[in-house]
Amino acid sequence: MTSASVEHFLSQGTAVSSHSWLQGHRDAANRSLTNSGFPTRKMEDWKYTDVSSILEKNYTFNKSIPPEGIDSILSSARIAELECHDLVFINGIFSRSHSNLDALPEDVVIGSLSELITSHHDRISHFLNRENRHEKNGFVALNTSLIEDGAVVIIDNNVALDKPVNLVFVSTSDTDEVAQNIRNLIVVGTHARADVIETYYGPDSTNYFTNTVTEAYLEDGAGLNHYKLTEEGLDGYHVGNFFVEQKQNSSLNAYQVSIGGKLARSDLDINLAGPNAEATIYGLYMGEGKQHIDHHTTVNHSSPNTRSNETYRGVLGDKARGVFNGKIIVAKDAQKTEAHLSNANLLLSSEAEVDTKPELEIYADDVKCSHGATIGRLDDTMLFYLRSRAIDEEIARSLLTFAFAEDVIDKIHYPQIINRLQKKVIGKLPDSSLIKDFVS
């Protein structure tokens, strides 16, 4: 099955690219996928996640579909009341008419890869797939092999972007087996600042597949706040890889929220490659029904004096399954590293499942590293406290569950995103109308 699916997926690529450097990457990725194939459960990183349900489909990639009812989909995909530079991709293809790039400041390059690849060929070719990303796994290889469109955000040195960039990726297909392949590139120059939001959104009832890769490069002293909101439809499949390369004194705040998708896998690979680089990561995943949500993170402290702090929370109800794997690597000479990771999971139903594995791989001695992971249910004493104050059990449970998720949500800077997530989280809990009163 695997080799057949590799063949099918690779055949989805377009004709030879007019850029020979890009064709080089595509060919390398092609070879790598042909040789190694897609991940299987025999691989340690995919032990708990079976992707065969994606591979057995005959997806058609980046199909242009008449955007019927696109406005209503977009209005729910967009973040309400958020002032931002807007890039909209429909089924993996950039839609200028739905995007809003009118008020772009100078010294920034923001737009779609397909449009900018010619005009900003030098800078894009310098960064895109720089670290042979395609070698990570079959999905990144597939993504590289099919590179066509995606967002490009390049911020010049010493520029602080005025508004966040909101990248909206929607799938609109009303027929099954449409897939989107998205490749994003974010470059934040020396002492520059940017906020980037990626929203993945799709209809609930169709089987589609999103394969996305984002690469971010932070130069000396750069700052990036990155939000990834995975809100795929409940029959949608999502595989995402986010790579970050940080030079000295740069700082990253990454927020990874997964509340959608039948199977949603998000990988985050951070390389703290310069002294004093710093990364803070917050993650939240909520699953219900038969959702399968998987987060894998790797923070590589390859330079001394680097810091990372990672907090992930998971709420699993019904028959949902949550997977978390957080790896911290401290390289041989990365002394004075400080790395902390915590993962807490709440199981709401007796049929839900969580598999978590926080890992430490440490090759230096002068370090402070810790990780912690918990799996449990709502605390009986907390429930009792609320019930003794005449709050009925269902509401008490919902309130406590909400509070558990809120710990991550309230770390977000934008009240508009907080609002959106609060509504979504509450919407998933029983008695949601009643809790709203408590929350607002």
Add this chain to the structure above:
Amino acid sequence: MSTNTNDVENLVGKEYKHGFVTDIDTDTVPPGLSEDVIRLISHKKDEPEWLLEWRLKAYRHWLKMTEPSWAHVNYDPIDFQAISYYSAPKSKKDGPKSLDEVDPKLIETYEKLGIPLHEQKMLAGVAVDAVFDSVSVATTFKKKLSEAGVIFCSFSEAVHDHPDLVKQYLGSVVPAADNYYAALNSAVFTDGSFCYIPKGTRCPMELSTYFRINAANTGQFERTLIVADEGSHVSYLEGCTAPMRDENQLHAAVVELVALDNAAIKYSTVQNWYPGDENGVGGIYNFVTKRGDCRGVNSRISWTQVETGSAITWKYPSCLLKGENSVGEFYSVAVANNYQQADTGTKMIHIGKNTRSTIISKGISAGHGENSYRGLVRVGKSADNARNYTQCDSLLMGDKCAAHTFPYMESRNTTAVIEHEATTSKISDDQLFYCQQRGISEEDAVNMIVNGFCKEVFKELPMEFAVEAQKLMNITLEGAVG
């Protein structure tokens, strides 16, 4: 910083204290592994047909398996055909009736190790079934144990004297084809210990076995089986030292524990096999499968280990918590010095209701040592109210060593509570400064801090072992003054 570097240099300079070879004629089978060798072993040991069949089945399965490569260790591939699979001290043939008849050199070996085998060493009340290479040589305190109804003998004796018990429990916890090394062990195991505690009996003394690897090129494949019947209690001690060798020696033991209703087994190990020299040459490969089965309600199995030796340790003493209210415990101190590599941890499989498990793991890495904790806590659907607490801390000494943690947690039950905590750090300059400022020498301070770091585990060891473990730790840290 500089002080620690010196510590490590001194550690590296320390020689293995138990390295000596005893010259005894051994009855050794030429190297190589085949069905014939297995038949020969079985024949030499005068085994019943069913056991030979069991061995051959395991061997045939082993042939189909591949060596596991997932552990975080590196070593040259093992040539299983270059190992001699049977080695028995000649003295057994002469049939020693008492300690006087035992080869004096053997006794000397034990004396050098300070093993309480001879009378003056029985003070601690320890009965020793000493496995010297592969065959049990001397057994003490047998009488006292048999008065209590406790069966404690070598595995070969058990096969002859208590075939029903052996047949019933052998392979019931670690099946013959469980994993690569367990299958190999099942095919070629030569001896080991067998222990049965009858219903309602509290074993009157700590049981103890010392394993030594002596003859060159002889992998040792012991098999230990401990069965604690309803309401019984036993504490079992296992300690290991091995002489200096330049070739890597393979040790693939299997330990099976069975605890029935209300029974408790405490299994303690001090492992101090030859770790190889300061350049990583030689040393024992220690690939061990240890598993306890809490089969009955309210049963309890507790593993305590102090691992300071071996070039490579690959060992995961585990508990299957099947009975309701059963308890599994794992306390471990693992030291990886010079070029030692340790990949060790535990598995706690919660199956019964109200099962509890505790994991305390302390890893110390020095020199070029690599220390990994690898653990699994799995809570099945039926394990209502299961509870696990895991703590694994690593201490790094020197900038060339490494410490890793790979804890797997899988929960399928909403009423289960699982907690995992891990920290990694070096001995902080503040702590050292605090001690030295109060007139404590640096060596004492390092000793104190390390012993404090391990205390949670040491206090779980039986008295005799706790003393030995502390001594071992201090020897390991000897000369750790900057």
